[in-house]
Amino acid sequence: MQNYMTARMFAREYGTLLGGAWTAMFAGAMTSIRSGSALATLLMLAGAFACVALPFYFASRYKNKPFNSENGISYFHALYFSFIMFFYASMIAAAVTFVYFQWLDHGTFIDSVFTAIAELEKNENNLPQGMSEILEKEKVLINEIAGMNIKPIEQALGVFNQCLISGLMVSVFTALFAKREPDSTPPPLP
Numbered sequence: 001m002q003n004y005m006t007a008r009m010f011a012r013e014y015g016t017l018l019g020g021a022w023t024a025m026f027a028g029a030m031t032s033i034r035s036g037s038a039l040a041t042l043l044m045l046a047g048a049f050a051c052v053a054l055p056f057y058f059a060s061r062y063k064n065k066p067f068n069s070e071n072g073i074s075y076f077h078a079l080y081f082s083f084i085m086f087f088y089a090s091m092i093a094a095a096v097t098f099v100y101f102q103w104l105d106h107g108t109f110i111d112s113v114f115t116a117i118a119e120l121e122k123n124e125n126n127l128p129q130g131m132s133e134i135l136e137k138e139k140v141l142i143n144e145i146a147g148m149n150i151k152p153i154e155q156a157l158g159v160f161n162q163c164l165i166s167g168l169m170v171s172v173f174t175a176l177f178a179k180r181e182p183d184s185t186p187p188p189l190p
Contacts, residue, residue, distance in 0.1 A: 014061075018086070023047075056174055059078070060178070068114065071182055073178055079172070079175040083167065087131075094160035101152035120135060
């Protein structure tokens with residue numbers, strides 16, 4: 001029981017840091033879409049890289065904690081740690097999404113997407129063949145989404161579900177990095 005409480009404690013810490021990386025990626029994406037800033041795009045890409053690398057780093061870091069050497073870490077214990085880590089990160093991502101769309105966005109995201117499509121349509125002669133039809137379909141799709149009036153809480157729950165399901169799938173692999181065999185060296189003689 002103590003091992004699972006310790007796993008939950010470290011999963012909470014590492015999940016918070018992973019949620020911060022997801023927040024950086026989200027902030028970079030939203031800023032990049034709204035302003036077209038190259039710096040925001042770099043922040044988004046750095047956040048995306050961190051989102052891929054950090055779960056494996058945290059799993060191997062948890063494995064190398066000194067208290068895990070005696071008993072080792074079974075695969076299911078490591079899976080528990082990984083899933084709880086992704087759960088906390090998903091909660092943070094959902095909270096950030098809710099705050100953004102509830103108080104900060106005010107329809108700017110949809111307007112930015114329309115502006116980007118209109119910018120592409122200006123250079124219609126330079127677009128690849130068939131791209132005009134794709135842009136028209138995208139405009140229809142964006143109009144349908146904008147007409148749905150999706151509430152911020154629904155967006156946050158959607159992000160939570162998406163992050164949790166993808167975290168569950170990735171946990172299968174990160175658990176392999178957190179798994180550890182018990183030390184077989186005998187204690188020193190007195």
